[in-house]
Amino acid sequence: MTDTPSAIRFDASNVDPDVPVAEVEVTTRYQEARAAMAVVATLREHGVPVRDIVVVARNLDGYEEPLTRAAIRQGVTPVFWTQIDLVETELYRLIVSLCELFGDAEPDSEVLLRPLELGWTPNEATDEWPLPAEMLAETSHRLPGDSRPIHAWNSLLDEARWTDRRVSEYVEWVANTPEPTPTTVAAVLGGVVESYRKSVLSDRQAADSPALLETETAARATVRMETLVEQVESKYNQRLSDGWTNESWTAVQGMCESLARQRPGRREHANARALDILEANDIWAREIPYVVIVGLVDGEWPIRTESTIPPELQHTILVGDGPAGRLAPRTAWHGGRDRDQICDTIAAATRGIIATRHALDVDENRQFRSPLLDHLDTELIDRAARQQLLNTDRALPKQIEPMLPDDGSEISGSDLDE
């Protein structure tokens, strides 16, 4: 197989901004986050409105925490437009399926067993939990197809000889669920999240690939669900005292659904003075004066794309000679998505770009400059200027100064909500 044949070379000429690019190299990821936020704070001191600045990472997972810390230190309020979609996570489904079950006077077996399918686990788990798929399939197969009250399911399962102990334990737990007051709702749902954290997360971690991507998502979902349960409790409390709702699990389910659909950090009002922090895939078609790009490190951006198709066949499909021509190529196989994302990030800037990277990872392994920077004409910020940027009486490095408007009166070129 030839290396990078011209037929699948993505166009590099597009990675050619018509605004200046300053490059900052620091030692660690934390320093990088501090440098990025110092740039933001300094630009603001020079009169740049916060809505005219955006910080972009290929993947926010590794940057959310360091950027938050650095932002707080610099007195900047960050808004993370993260990709995690709570509605699509197993834990969220589990919570909603439980509300649905509790709210159903006569559930059928599908509604009854759904929480088990989604990984329900008792608080003090001794047996193998969550219930294995074969056991679940067998139980589902044996149960009658009609609907009945939960106590009837409970006695049916108690009497049936084939019932697995774990299934009875679960149905008993459901039957004993208290009436939905705000306090009991928070206790029941909070308990479910806690058990999920204890059992499913550690399971997942054992089975997951080295990158731990699934675990990462599940862990983030757990944190988000804890917050959501708190929000539900307070909203439910408020609505009950305002007489807007009755005590019911269906109402709780509705609140879970509407709260989960709000993206974290969504602006409450248009003039909120917060700094947008985006993932690179989301910046497409935006126009913003100052773009700070973090994480320009090989292996982080670009990142190797996972695929089930062997590289040799990927190559055949990308080149598309003969019968393979009919097949739609996935450009991420050859770094296309990373290339697009850097192009879009660069194209978004109308005044200037500050690109940052770190030289060492947490284990002090050398991190290399992203090859995506190879085609860019950047001005490296020297050591002295970098020090000054990070000092308390910080100063804007001379490589960034030319990006400021001449007369000092910043005209907003931002496309944010006005």
Next chain:
Amino acid sequence: MRASSEVVDSEAFPEPVIVHVGGVELLLEWAEHASTVSNVVIAPVELHRRNLKLRLTKANLPLDGFAFTGPSAVASHVLETAGKPTKALDRVDRLALLGDILSGENEPTECFRLVLGKDPAQSGNAIEQARRELEVTTNYHPARVRSFRQAVESASSPIDVDVDDLLDGTLAVERALRCRSKKAPSDGELVRRATRTIIDTGGAAWNNTYPSVERIALVGLSTVPATLVDLLTAVTSRCDVEAHLFLRGGTGLFLEQRLADVWGVPNPGRVVVT
């Protein structure tokens, strides 16, 4: 830098398909005060829809003539208008069902055990990824599945055998998913159903859903899945609608060249598994 979108010479594309690389300026020019929607803009990434609305608002342009939407929403809309079911399994549902299917002894379990070399019931994510990649590449269309097998044949051993198992396993999983659930197994399947409905009704299903629409645009993608190529083929071949692809700066020129052959399978939306 490509500061403005440029229309690429796309001779190889069927006539009503127009390719743009890099910018969205032309799309913004479509804005007009209107009481009806004349542009359906399919942006699979949700924030991209918001970004386009921001650009329009910032330029003081009206949003009325646009419907900003996603692929499965378009498909559901078409199917709903035609009186057909619109429910599909999402990833979470599908992974739960996959675990169930793959814990039994059956064809998909057999295929995946060989190619993955471990218990398929524990490999739901890998199988879901295979399913998605083959769907993007072939849309399960008989002609493309045939082409895929031909491409596999020319690969060296044991890749040829492994990928054949991967394909057979994935097709068997699709079949099993269809049997297990009344819902469509995936959003992709909804799009295929909508595609077939448009073809079968001679375009009426589309025209009834979007009576005033003149253009359909697909934006913000680094990979144009065969699923969407076939949907656009159905619309442009049966209706008086122009299709526009707004490709991105890094991959746009490559895809413009490469996609021409992907276009235009006979009977778009048809699947090899029934």
